[in-house]
Amino acid sequence: MLQAFVFDVDGTLADTERAHLAAFNQAFAQEGLGWCWDEAQYTELLNISGGKERILHHWRQVNPDIKDLSANGVMDTINRLHDIKTAAYESAVNDGAVELRPGVLRLMDDALRQGIRLAIATTTSPVNIAALLRRAIGMDWREHFVAIGDASTAPLKKPHPQVYLQMIDALQLPPSVCLAFEDSANGLAAATAAGLQTVVTPTDFTRHHDFSAALRQVPDLSQVGVERLRAWHDEGLRDPRRAAGLPA
Numbered sequence: 001m002l003q004a005f006v007f008d009v010d011g012t013l014a015d016t017e018r019a020h021l022a023a024f025n026q027a028f029a030q031e032g033l034g035w036c037w038d039e040a041q042y043t044e045l046l047n048i049s050g051g052k053e054r055i056l057h058h059w060r061q062v063n064p065d066i067k068d069l070s071a072n073g074v075m076d077t078i079n080r081l082h083d084i085k086t087a088a089y090e091s092a093v094n095d096g097a098v099e100l101r102p103g104v105l106r107l108m109d110d111a112l113r114q115g116i117r118l119a120i121a122t123t124t125s126p127v128n129i130a131a132l133l134r135r136a137i138g139m140d141w142r143e144h145f146v147a148i149g150d151a152s153t154a155p156l157k158k159p160h161p162q163v164y165l166q167m168i169d170a171l172q173l174p175p176s177v178c179l180a181f182e183d184s185a186n187g188l189a190a191a192t193a194a195g196l197q198t199v200v201t202p203t204d205f206t207r208h209h210d211f212s213a214a215l216r217q218v219p220d221l222s223q224v225g226v227e228r229l230r231a232w233h234d235e236g237l238r239d240p241r242r243a244a245g246l247p248a
Helices: 017-030 039-045 051-062 071-096 104-113 126-136 164-169 183-191 227-240
Strands: 002-008 117-121 147-149 176-180 195-198
Touching: 002 104, 002 164, 017 039, 017 051, 017 071, 039 051, 051 071, 071 126, 104 117, 104 227, 117 164, 147 164, 164 176, 164 183, 176 183, 183 195, 195 227
Parallel strands: 002 117, 002 176, 117 147, 176 195
Antiparallel strands: none
């Protein structure tokens, strides 16, 4: 029954958040804003999907009197900050600051050998995806994936299921034969809302989230192979509550 794996990126394929945090702070410093997020603050901000959305949320917190949030001046500043941050993150990845999490590449290779299709469903930018996977897989990284959904294709961010619904449509498969991989509560909610069973691999930034609706929660994918995932997936299909994305 299992025919496709759909992967989140940040936190799932790679533990990227510290590199993202450093890149945000670099952008803030470069623009002279006087903002500096620490890990505790960033952990809270991760409840908001999307880098631009996090910047805007923080701006509202430090300046609640800000007016006309849709005005060009505000959005131009946010776009400029995000562009600087993205360039800083890409540079860090190219310098080797981020690697794929344990077991990810082996699982992808095994899946492809067994005819399981791969897709990506993320809220991060295409540039971030390319920087990470080009270094980890090679220049032909894009050929490994049937479809990719990202911030450019899915403006409605997780926990909205838009990006997963797009991937289901692109794969031309029912959600019941797909398995999602996530690391956060927002990602889990998005995947289950789209009808996908989900395996969660938390990070230091997301261990406190509620993952009771996940098919399984494991530290990483180093001890997880295709056959085990098939067995878990089949077990979930036989459990109406798991199949519906509800806690067991």
